[in-house]
Amino acid sequence: MDDLDQELLAALRHNARLPVSSLAAMTGASRATVTARIERMVENGTITAFTIKTGHETRSANVRAIIMIEVLGKMADRVADQLRGMPQVRALHSTNGRWDFIAELEDRDLVAFDETLRRIRLIEGINVTETNILLRSRKSSF
Template sequence: MDDLDRRLIALLRHDARLPVASLAADLGVSRATVKARIDRLIDSGVIQGFTVRLRSAEAGGRVRAIMMIEVEGHRTDAIIRRLYGFPEVRGLHSTNGRWDVVAELETDTLEAFDRLLSSVRTMDGIASSETSILLSARKG
């Protein structure tokens, strides 16, 4: 991957729906070059797909957070299975370091968020947790 690939990826991260002609003009190369680069990046697995970003959670009044969880002993799989039972849990990730699991949380209100935190924190097998509410989103 060279500088042109990195610049192309940066433009696509900002707006993956940019027409090839616009990408080519911004990069100072031909449309055929941009198309070939995109195809190569997809074929090599660097680009794994394109997605749609919905209106931000702030606009919808949703409460979003990341919760880092330390699990007691070898209970990570059991904790993950239980966490999947909460509809407010939008994603789960195992990790290394201080925390064993990172959970993406989303609720409609702060009251619902507080109830969710209480339910998760008191689960048998969770040693400790730390939660951060997501305040704003930045484009990557």
């Protein structure tokens, strides 16, 4: 990836609906070059989706949290498969250090959230969890 690819990605992260003509004007590249670069990044997996973000007022989920998870022995793949199958798990990250996984959760209310936590803690292979409810987002990188 060169500087033009990086510049295109940065612009699309900010607004995935930018037309090719606007991207071309912003970068100084031709529309054909911008189109070819975006198509190449889609084909090679650099860009996997074009999406939208909604404001918090349009979300149906009222409770968001992160849960740090410690896994027993060699159970990480099995635990990850179980977590990925839960619609409340919006993102799942493997990490180093004390925790094996950090999951981002969303649920409609505290009662449903409590049930989600109970189900996660019952997954075979999970040893220890620590959960933090997210109160307010001050910056989002996505």
